[in-house]
Every structure is written in structure tokens, then in C-alpha cells.
């Protein structure tokens with residue numbers, strides 16, 4: 001069983017004639033390493049990521065993270081579990097405009113009432129190449145730098161799992177390659193399970209494994 005284990009996962013939206021099976025019975029084990037999820041638009045990539053991250057509840061089937069079944073949690077304990085174990089990265093960086101780079105990065109720790117390990121935060125920001133931007137505000141950063149800050153924020157709690165939904169979607173090719181390369185590098189450095197949804201074949205090829213979805217089903221894994 002992997003770090004992430006799903007069994008017969010089903011998620012539908014809408015009812016009756018309008019029902020859409022966004023995820024249609026996916027059973028999958030994902031272990032440490034850098035994984036890409038690819039598939040046509042509407043194939044269920046984002047929904048699958050949201051189910052794994054406990055952002056959505058499945059209609060059927062189960063999700064386990066490191067052996068813990070997400071269905072045992074109520075809303076509050078699930079958000080605590082997620083905050084401690086899962087780092088989330090989105091296409092729109094979701095940085096807090098009134099907080100500077102350092103404050104954005106340590107926000108998940110503060111929300112959890114934990115004190116930031118300054119050495120570790122320094123190590124992350126050095127790896128991401130943003131160590132000289134810590135007192136700057138999001139509005140003064142380039143898109144690529146903003147995404148690096150959101151990667152830093154996702155790493156700050158030392159999660160075992162990082163879920164990224166098209167993290168390079170707003171970036172040009174060069175910045176996109178750099179961000180994907182950084183995710184791959186931090187994945188190795190911190191021995192994590194990273195799952196990145198992408199439309200970009202070149203980026204997907206950088207992954208250790210590529211998961212192909214089609215019509216809510218697992219098509220193949222390479």
C-alpha cells in the first residue's frame with residue numbers, strides 16, 4: 001500500500017439526466033516520488049486531486065494517506081490532518097497580499113499554533129531561490145516568484161504529500177519548467193510524495209510516473 005491509496009473512488013456531480021461521473025472507480029497506489037497526472041480537460045484530474053487532499057468527499061470508495069482513512073474525520077479534524085500532512089499548490093498562488101513572503105510561507109504553521117523552524121525555512125527559501133525576497137509583498141513579485149512562495153508555503157509544515165493542480169498554468173515555458181524542476185528537487189530532498197496535474201507533456205515527462213486519466217477512469221500509468 002502506498003503513501004496514497006484509493007479504492008473504487010467515485011465522485012458524481014449533478015442529478016438525474018445531468019449527472020456527471022467526474023471520478024468513476026479509481027483504485028490506485030501512489031508512493032514516494034514525483035508524479036504527474038495528465039488527461040483531457042474534464043477527465044477528472046482536479047476532482048481526483050481534491051478527493052485525495054480531502055477537499056471533497058467521495059460518493060463511494062476510500063482514500064487513505066499513509067494508512068489513515070480520510071473518512072474517519074469530521075470537517076474540523078480533517079482540516080487539521082490536511083494542514084499537517086498535505087501541502088496544496090494551485091494555479092492561482094492564493095498568497096495573502098498584506099503578508100510579506102516570509103509571513104506567507106509560515107502561515108500554515110501559525111494557523112496550527114506552531115513556531116517556525118527558522119533554519120528549515122531558510123533552507124526552503126534557499127532551495128527555491130527566494131531567500132532575498134522574504135520582506136517583499138506578493139504584488140511586487142513576478143508570477144514565477146509568487147509560485148515559488150506558494151511552494152515554500154506548502155513545504156513549511158514538512159508535509160509528506162504535496163498536491164499541485166496545474167502549478168505552472170499561469171507561467172511561461174521557462175518559469176513553468178523551473179517551478180516543476182523545483183517541485184521535483186524538493187520532492188527528493190524531503191522524500192515526499194508529490195502529485196502534479198499538468199497539461200504540458202514536457203513537464204509530465206520530468207515525472208517519475210505519469211498517471212493518465214480519461215472520462216474519470218484510470219487509463220494507464222507509465
Ligand SMILES: Nc1ncnc2c1ncn2[C@@H]1O[C@H](COP(=O)(O)OP(=O)(O)OP(=O)(O)O)[C@@H](O)[C@H]1O
Nearest residue numbers: 013014020022039040041042043044045046047048
Ligand atoms: N463543482 C462541480 N459541479 C458540477 N460539475 C463539476 C464540478 N466540478 C467538476 N465538475 C465536472 O466534473 C468533470 C471533471 O472535472 P475536473 O475539473 O476534475 O476536470 P479536469 O480534468 O481537472 O479538467 P481541466 O483540465 O479543464 O482542469 C467535468 O465534467 C466537470 O464539468
Ligand SMILES: [Mg+2]
Nearest residue numbers: 045046047165
Ligand atoms: Mg482541472
